[in-house]
Amino acid sequence: MAEKDKELLESIENQEYKYGFTSDIETETIPCGLNEQIVRLISEKKGEPEWMTQRRLEAYRHWLTLAPPTWAHLNIPPIDFQQIIYYAAPKPAKKLQSMDEVDPELKRTFDKLGIPLEEQMALAGVAVDAVMDSVSVKTTFKQTLAEKGIIFCSMSEAIRDYPELIQKYLGSVVPHTDNFYAALNMAVFSDGSFCYIPKGVRCPMELSTYFRINAAGTGQFERTLIVADEGAYVSYLEGCTAPRRDENQLHAAVVEIVVERDGEVKYSTVQNWYPGDKEGRGGIYNFVTKRGICRENARLSWTQVETGSAITWKYPSCILAGDNSVGEFYSVAMTNHFQQADTGTKMIHVGRNTRSRIVSKGISAGRSENSYRGLVRVVAAAENARNYSQCDSLLIGDRCGAHTFPVIDSANPTAVVEHEATTSKISEEQLFYCNQRGLSTEDAVGLIVNGYAREVLNKLPMEFAVEAQKLLAISLEGSVG
Amino acid sequence: MLSVKNLRAEVAGKEILKGINLEVRAGEVHAIMGPNGSGKSTLASVLAGNEKFTVTGGEATFLGRDLLSLSIEERACLGLFLGFQYPVEIPGVSMANFMKMAVAEQRKYRGEAPLSPAEFLKLVREKSAVVELDSKLISRSVNEGFSGGEKKKNEIFQMAMLEPKLAILDETDSGLDIDALRIVATGVTRLHTPENATVVITHYQRLLDYIVPDFVHVLYKGRIIHTGDKSLALKLEKEGYDWLINDYREE
Numbered sequence: 001m002a003e004k005d006k007e008l009l010e011s012i013e014n015q016e017y018k019y020g021f022t023s024d025i026e027t028e029t030i031p032c033g034l035n036e037q038i039v040r041l042i043s044e045k046k047g048e049p050e051w052m053t054q055r056r057l058e059a060y061r062h063w064l065t066l067a068p069p070t071w072a073h074l075n076i077p078p079i080d081f082q083q084i085i086y087y088a089a090p091k092p093a094k095k096l097q098s099m100d101e102v103d104p105e106l107k108r109t110f111d112k113l114g115i116p117l118e119e120q121m122a123l124a125g126v127a128v129d130a131v132m133d134s135v136s137v138k139t140t141f142k143q144t145l146a147e148k149g150i151i152f153c154s155m156s157e158a159i160r161d162y163p164e165l166i167q168k169y170l171g172s173v174v175p176h177t178d179n180f181y182a183a184l185n186m187a188v189f190s191d192g193s194f195c196y197i198p199k200g201v202r203c204p205m206e207l208s209t210y211f212r213i214n215a216a217g218t219g220q221f222e223r224t225l226i227v228a229d230e231g232a233y234v235s236y237l238e239g240c241t242a243p244r245r246d247e248n249q250l251h252a253a254v255v256e257i258v259v260e261r262d263g264e265v266k267y268s269t270v271q272n273w274y275p276g277d278k279e280g281r282g283g284i285y286n287f288v289t290k291r292g293i294c295r296e297n298a299r300l301s302w303t304q305v306e307t308g309s310a311i312t313w314k315y316p317s318c319i320l321a322g323d324n325s326v327g328e329f330y331s332v333a334m335t336n337h338f339q340q341a342d343t344g345t346k347m348i349h350v351g352r353n354t355r356s357r358i359v360s361k362g363i364s365a366g367r368s369e370n371s372y373r374g375l376v377r378v379v380a381a382a383e384n385a386r387n388y389s390q391c392d393s394l395l396i397g398d399r400c401g402a403h404t405f406p407v408i409d410s411a412n413p414t415a416v417v418e419h420e421a422t423t424s425k426i427s428e429e430q431l432f433y434c435n436q437r438g439l440s441t442e443d444a445v446g447l448i449v450n451g452y453a454r455e456v457l458n459k460l461p462m463e464f465a466v467e468a469q470k471l472l473a474i475s476l477e478g479s480v481g
Numbered sequence: 482m483l484s485v486k487n488l489r490a491e492v493a494g495k496e497i498l499k500g501i502n503l504e505v506r507a508g509e510v511h512a513i514m515g516p517n518g519s520g521k522s523t524l525a526s527v528l529a530g531n532e533k534f535t536v537t538g539g540e541a542t543f544l545g546r547d548l549l550s551l552s553i554e555e556r557a558c559l560g561l562f563l564g565f566q567y568p569v570e571i572p573g574v575s576m577a578n579f580m581k582m583a584v585a586e587q588r589k590y591r592g593e594a595p596l597s598p599a600e601f602l603k604l605v606r607e608k609s610a611v612v613e614l615d616s617k618l619i620s621r622s623v624n625e626g627f628s629g630g631e632k633k634k635n636e637i638f639q640m641a642m643l644e645p646k647l648a649i650l651d652e653t654d655s656g657l658d659i660d661a662l663r664i665v666a667t668g669v670t671r672l673h674t675p676e677n678a679t680v681v682i683t684h685y686q687r688l689l690d691y692i693v694p695d696f697v698h699v700l701y702k703g704r705i706i707h708t709g710d711k712s713l714a715l716k717l718e719k720e721g722y723d724w725l726i727n728d729y730r731e732e
Contacts, residue, residue: 428533429569435553436529436563437583437639438590447582451573451622 033082036060039187042087046156046191049163059176059186066180072313072342073371073403076285084250086188086221144204150234151196152207155223158194165196169227173256173293173319181252181287181313185221189254192223197232197263206461208237222253228263228298235266237464249274250285251309257292257300261322264299265292268460270468273308278366280338283310290314296322296351303459305468306333306343315373317346320354320382327356332453334472335368335400344373344405349385349415358389361453363472364400371403376417378410385415393423394452396445446473482507482678483528483548483647488539489703490527497523499703500539505647508675512689512714513682515700516722521682522566524700525651529563530556544646558590560646560677564636564653571623576635579623580605580642587643608641612668630661637668648672649680654688666691686718699725 039060043053145152159166176186197203228234259265276283286309292300302316318327329345347356364370378385393402408417426448434444450469457465483505490498497520505511513521527534530553541548585595609616612634624632633653640648654662669692681692697713698705706729
């Protein structure tokens with residue numbers, strides 16, 4: 001291996017996780033382990049109606065019959081599900097009336113993360129439903145949204161205030177029978193976000209939720225449900241940072257999206273869970289099920305920038321049920337050190353003239369393993385379905401791995417499915433060229449990686465794109481020794 | 482400005498430079514000529530700090546600093562510019578962004594305040610005019626899809642943007658048609674001042690019609706075997722290298 005490469009590799013391995021701090025907020029937890037009592041206790045603590053308790057129990061009983069999936073290209077240490085605490089909430093001293101009453105420590109944590117929770121949010125045009133561990137602490141801009149009939153609240157509130165919508169849509173795209181982690185999530189989900197855009201309404205601002213795992217040893221099980229009714233539009237942003245911890249933390253979220261006829265949803269994620277240290281100790285296990293369904297002429301676009309987690313298992317997918325519906329998946333997945341990622345998408349073409357587009361950019365450094373796994377399925381009835389997939393891999397160093405597992409399954413002869421793939425390395429010539437113009441190797445790598453990922457970054461809303469670029473750079477920080 | 486003494490360098494165990502001596506003072510233009518494989522591009526790369534080559538002996542000072550102990554980017558920030566023979570493509574990175582970073586880094590190194598976006602844009606307009614570079618190229622990815630001529634113009638545009646003390650141009654004339662050659666060479670000449678210096682590596686005398694050298698060196702088998710004035714280039718054009726090489730062999 002060339003000197004340059006070696007130096008680059010060694011220095012990349014020396015970087016620290018930038019957001020690795022914890023905040024000292026008193027946390028209320030329940031005993032660890034999982035049984036029917038615990039499920040009832042979670043439901044009770046959240047003051048849920050009986051129908052919800054029953055749905056959780058049903059999911060729990062189904063979960064008992066399942067085993068964790070093993071088909072991914074991941075090396076997952078055995079997880080003892082009885083050693084996990086399934087519920088933790090920051091203890092509210094009293095009901096909060098305004099931002100001034102929010103725990104100063106909590107506010108500082110948000111500030112450190114650069115979350116624009118306060119007045120600057122008005123300027124940025126972002127409403128944030130801030131989830132700290134499991135309970136929503138504060139929801140902003142509700143008033144503005146309420147005027148348009150838009151519902152944007154925590155899942156707990158939604159279960160209490162909008163039972164008919166929740167009963168209709170919750171589990172309609174990702175039923176608890178879908179997979180092991182989806183069943184677990186339905187049984188124990190602590191909180192999450194609910195968003196409903198009524199018929200014909202265009203949401204005037206980007207909706208945004210920041211998730212954050214805080215209590216040590218607490219699994220976090222978020223549940224997100226987004227419904228865009230006929231002709232509605234919303235752009236939803238999800239961003240994650242987590243404090244560093246030594247023990248592994250399990251994160252098994254479910255995101256469901258329903259896009260009714262003529263509706264459009266853009267879902268953007270910047271994910272930066274703690275990836276573990278450079279020896280591969282600690283880090284988040286991120287086992288997420290994300291799926292949306294599109295009715296006639298509807299459009300769903302997933303954009304993700306993944307830089308964190310020790311292990312990522314995630315396939316944001318589109319069921320293109322309605323005729324002329326469109327699904328898109330734009331992804332940048334970066335892994336370093338001993339991180340493992342098995343991520344991709346599923347595009348299920350059911351309606352006629354459905355179209356999908358997949359752009360996946362993998363970046364592997366250190367000794368990480370990065371896999372793209374994709375399924376494009378065209379059912380027999382889906383006349384004139386179109387898919388275009390592009391899967392690129394960028395390798396930094398020669399101890400990492402990049403893998404691509406694309407599956408195309410077409411049952412209709414009119415389908416046109418295209419797949420392109422490339423694998424490349426950052427060349428020494430590129431680095432020398434950048435260095436010769438005065439850029440440090442670290443800056444040069446950041447620049448080249450951002451250039452490589454640009455097609456995906458361009459799909460993110462402006463503010464988010466800047467954050468994502470920073471994250472990519474942070475993940476490569478210290479690349480010059 | 483640049484003083485090279487008995488510089489030796491190798492790549493993969495093979496010695497390419499076998500004792501180079503070169504003095505370049507402010508305001509001078511030097512041309513380095515010589516047959517293929519004599520080490521011209523290697524000399525340029527080694528001076529710029531390309532780690533592909535290992536320096537095995539000799540010394541080089543640049544503006545009073547020990548050049549060989551500096552990183553590539555420090556050399557660049559001090560004012561050493563290399564015009565590449567084969568400029569590399571960087572997909573997805575716009576020329577504008579690339580130059581913005583390069584200018585910012587170099588100004589920071591020199592302790593100068595960063596340029597405002599307006600100042601930067603003004604600089605881009607001004608400098609792209611020097612080489613008649615289509616200003617649309619600035620929004621395209623670095624060298625991606627550029628024609629051969631555009632790539633070379635782009636090198637000189639970057640030189641204009643960065644205003645180096647010493648520019649080493651490695652076969653900037655290769656692959657250029659007559660018009661592009663005139664534009665590139667005129668651009669280089671316009672950038673020349675009594676405070677800076679230029680070293681052009683070339684195979685052809687025609688470039689030197691525009692960029693008139695004070696010294697012409699002939700590099701052969703890793704050594705400068707002959708130095709003359711601009712008339713040497715004309716003689717080489719007419720008679721080739723054989724007369725020099727034969728002399729050298731006899732030595």
